[in-house]
Amino acid sequence: MPKKKKVKKTKKVKKTKKAKSTNKVKESIKVSDKKNTLPGPDEKPEIKKIKKQPTEKRIYNLKDFVVYPKHGVGKITAIEKAKIGEIDIQFYKILVEKEKLTLTVPINQQSKLRPIASINQINKCVSILKTKPKIKRTMWSRRAQEYDQKINSGKIYELAEVVKDLNKNTDIIADQSYSERQLFEKAYERLKSEFEAVLKTSPEEVQKKMDKALGRTNISENVE
Numbered sequence: 001m002p003k004k005k006k007v008k009k010t011k012k013v014k015k016t017k018k019a020k021s022t023n024k025v026k027e028s029i030k031v032s033d034k035k036n037t038l039p040g041p042d043e044k045p046e047i048k049k050i051k052k053q054p055t056e057k058r059i060y061n062l063k064d065f066v067v068y069p070k071h072g073v074g075k076i077t078a079i080e081k082a083k084i085g086e087i088d089i090q091f092y093k094i095l096v097e098k099e100k101l102t103l104t105v106p107i108n109q110q111s112k113l114r115p116i117a118s119i120n121q122i123n124k125c126v127s128i129l130k131t132k133p134k135i136k137r138t139m140w141s142r143r144a145q146e147y148d149q150k151i152n153s154g155k156i157y158e159l160a161e162v163v164k165d166l167n168k169n170t171d172i173i174a175d176q177s178y179s180e181r182q183l184f185e186k187a188y189e190r191l192k193s194e195f196e197a198v199l200k201t202s203p204e205e206v207q208k209k210m211d212k213a214l215g216r217t218n219i220s221e222n223v224e
Contacts, residue, residue: 058115059107060092065116065197068103069154071096073116073193098193116197117156125160125191129213133165144179151187156194162187167214 060066064076074094081090092110094103105113117125136143147166150158166184168176176184188210195206210216 060110060113060115066092066094066113067116067154067156067194068094068096068105069112070152071099071101071103072190073098073197074103077102098189112154114154116194119198121156122195122198125156125195126209126213128157128160129164129167129210131164133167134161140177140180144183147183147187151183151190156191159187159191159194163191163210164214167216 060076062076062079065073066076067073074096076092077095078093079090080093081088083089089106089108091104091106092113094105095101096103147162150162153159163184166176166180166187168184192203192206192210195210196203199206199209
C-alpha cells in the first residue's frame with residue numbers, strides 16, 4: 001500500500017511540470033505572434049485614428065454653444081467633413097461672435113471644448129463676484145501672468161475670480177493701470193458672453209446683473 005501512494009504522488013508532480021512547461025510554450029507562442037504582427041512598411045497605422053474618431057468625447061449639435069478656452073463662447077454653425085490624404089475627418093465650424101472669428105475644430109480633437117455652464121454654475125459665479133477681492137502683494141507682472149492663464153483656462157469659476165479680483169468699483173481710468181484694465185475687460189466680456197448664452201437674456205440685462213454683484217451699479221447707471 002505505501003508503495004502505491006508514492007507512485008501516485010510522483011505522477012502528480014510530473015503532471016504539474018508538464019502543465020508549467022506547456023504554459024511557457026504558450027507564452028512564447030504569444031510573444032512570437034506579437035512580434036510577427038508588427039505593422040510592416042506597407043501598412044498604414046493612420047486607419048486606427050478613423051476608428052477612434054466617432055467615440056471621441058461628446059458630440060455637439062448644430063447651433064449648440066460651446067466654450068473654447070482661448071477665445072471664449074462660440075456657436076456651432078456647421079458640422080462638415082473633409083478628406084486629408086486618405087483620412088476622412090469630421091469637424092465643427094464655431095463662430096466666436098465677440099472676436100469675429102470662425103474656428104475649425106476636428107471632432108477627434110475636441111478635448112479643449114466644453115459645453116456652456118449650467119444655471120447652478122452661473123449662480124455660483126454670481127456669488128463669487130459678490131465676495132471681496134483677494135489682495136496679493138506679489139509683483140504685477142507675475143499677477144498679470146496668473147490672471148491671463150486663468151482667463152484662457154476655460155474654467156468659468158476662475159474667470160469669475162479674475163473679474164472679482166480686478167474689479168475696482170470705479171470707472172476712473174487713473175485708478176487702474178492700462179494692462180490691469182485690459183485684463184479686467186477681457187475677463188468681464190468672456191464671463192458676460194457666457195452669462196448671455198446660458199440665461200438667454202439681452203447683454204444689457206446681463207451687465208446689470210454682473211455689475212450689481214460687483215457693486216458697480218453707479219457705473220452702469222452713468223453709462224445709460
